[in-house]
Amino acid sequence: MDLRSFFGILPPRILYRDASSPVESIPLPEKVTLLWPGKPASFLKVGVGEEVKTGQNLAKKKDLVFISPVSGQVEEVFTLPGLGRGEDLAITIRVKEQDSYETSLEPVEDFSKLKPMELRELIMEAGFDDLSSISNVPAIWPQVDCLIISALDLDPISCSNRQAFQMNAEHLTDSVQLLLSATQAPRCVLAVPDDMMGHVPQNLPGDCTVAGVANVYPNGLREILAKEHGAGRLMESDGNGIRGNTVVVGAEHALAMAVSLRQGRPFVEKFVAVGGGENGQPKSFKVRIGTPVAHVLKEAGLSASPKGKLIINGIMRGYACFSDQQPVTSSTDCIHVQAQGQVFFYQDIPCINCGKCDAICPVDLAVGLLGRMAEYGKFEECRDIGAQNCIDCGLCAYVCPAKRPLVHFISNAKHAILLEESKAGSGSI
Ligand code: SF4
Ligand code: SF4
Numbered sequence: 298m299d300l301r302s303f304f305g306i307l308p309p310r311i312l313y314r315d316a317s318s319p320v321e322s323i324p325l326p327e328k329v330t331l332l333w334p335g336k337p338a339s340f341l342k343v344g345v346g347e348e349v350k351t352g353q354n355l356a357k358k359k360d361l362v363f364i365s366p367v368s369g370q371v372e373e374v375f376t377l378p379g380l381g382r383g384e385d386l387a388i389t390i391r392v393k394e395q396d397s398y399e400t401s402l403e404p405v406e407d408f409s410k411l412k413p414m415e416l417r418e419l420i421m422e423a424g425f426d427d428l429s430s431i432s433n434v435p436a437i438w439p440q441v442d443c444l445i446i447s448a449l450d451l452d453p454i455s456c457s458n459r460q461a462f463q464m465n466a467e468h469l470t471d472s473v474q475l476l477l478s479a480t481q482a483p484r485c486v487l488a489v490p491d492d493m494m495g496h497v498p499q500n501l502p503g504d505c506t507v508a509g510v511a512n513v514y515p516n517g518l519r520e521i522l523a524k525e526h527g528a529g530r531l532m533e534s535d536g537n538g539i540r541g542n543t544v545v546v547g548a549e550h551a552l553a554m555a556v557s558l559r560q561g562r563p564f565v566e567k568f569v570a571v572g573g574g575e576n577g578q579p580k581s582f583k584v585r586i587g588t589p590v591a592h593v594l595k596e597a598g599l600s601a602s603p604k605g606k607l608i609i610n611g612i613m614r615g616y617a618c619f620s621d622q623q624p625v626t627s628s629t630d631c632i633h634v635q636a637q638g639q640v641f642f643y644q645d646i647p648c649i650n651c652g653k654c655d656a657i658c659p660v661d662l663a664v665g666l667l668g669r670m671a672e673y674g675k676f677e678e679c680r681d682i683g684a685q686n687c688i689d690c691g692l693c694a695y696v697c698p699a700k701r702p703l704v705h706f707i708s709n710a711k712h713a714i715l716l717e718e719s720k721a722g723s724g725s726i
Contacts, residue, residue, distance in 0.1 A: 308657040316456035320581045323596045329587025330624040331388040352400035352563040364424040366565035366586040368393045370693035404561035416479040423557040424564040430534045440530035442542040444482035446551045448518030452611025455522045455630035457568040461549035469556040511713040519545040520688040571597040573634035591621035604637040613691035643702040654693035664693045668703045679710040
């Protein structure tokens, strides 16, 4: 995957893993766990012991969506320390073998007959939050100058978007029409790895162009696609409002949106790449949302080692999984097992000023300096040299010969800056 340059003079070229392996289905687990970040149990309309159906919205309030991916009985409701701020609500459901569906979604025959806001509401109701940066309040709709549907992946070992694109490309025209209507973007770009151009359908709408992109990391990151192939800046919402002009939706979700709305069935299953361990070759699976990582690993013939690591969503941008009971969510693209001897340890040694991190940073940050400022809590200085522009690609830490935890330092600084900015409007730190 990683082609190191001659004597390390040039930065490494990190290729995305091959996505041509067959996709198997993981059988339903005994129980699923669903996570609802930052929500209290009072937002649930079901309690322990109640029956739920596949596709049922478990949220009490009409404008919220919390879909059950299985049919079964609620066994437990509890809270977990969240990955963001605060706690996540968690609910476990004992699974019945057969799905029985209950959903308010009606199949849509003609997307052009619905208003943009109605389409966005249906997309949200089907369990997708990809358009959450676009407000549903017409008075503050941001201008979307470009929509990108990306068949590239977010990490070198993920392949969800490429696999969905290869297997379901015939639905792309439908997806493009749906997303153009829902976002009101004047144009659409279909970003495709240059070795998969043969899968592009012939009948794309006239306002959709195709961009071939080298299958090299980090070309699939949304910020890079928005800059290189869109209108310049990825649209994101934070505490201070909405910024940017380009919406990027991964091909897996874009295709699933069209199919969900056509069939009137919410999104309950996704592609997950699983690999690593001593001998584990990566394999691809379709997994029901909520399935515990332990169940996926068992079915994939892998197991977590007590002194190893489980990494969710990739070696460059992923995070360590604190328990193998953690569930697959709608954004889980891959699960990577590291055996004890494969775990990478960061070191607490000073920067040797080699400049490798600066040379590889795709957004041209002075990463060595930024890392040192962030390490010593100088967050105002971090903001002044552009810490917020870091796109968390992980390349700086990957090349650092001193094994400095650069991404962790910079993430900490970004978090501190954001916290201060949201407390004080745009005031100083
Ligand atoms: S993680 Fe951030 S600072 Fe490091 S190379 Fe990527 S964009 Fe640059
Ligand atoms: S790569 Fe590591 S050692 Fe080299 S300048 Fe960057 S932080 Fe310092």
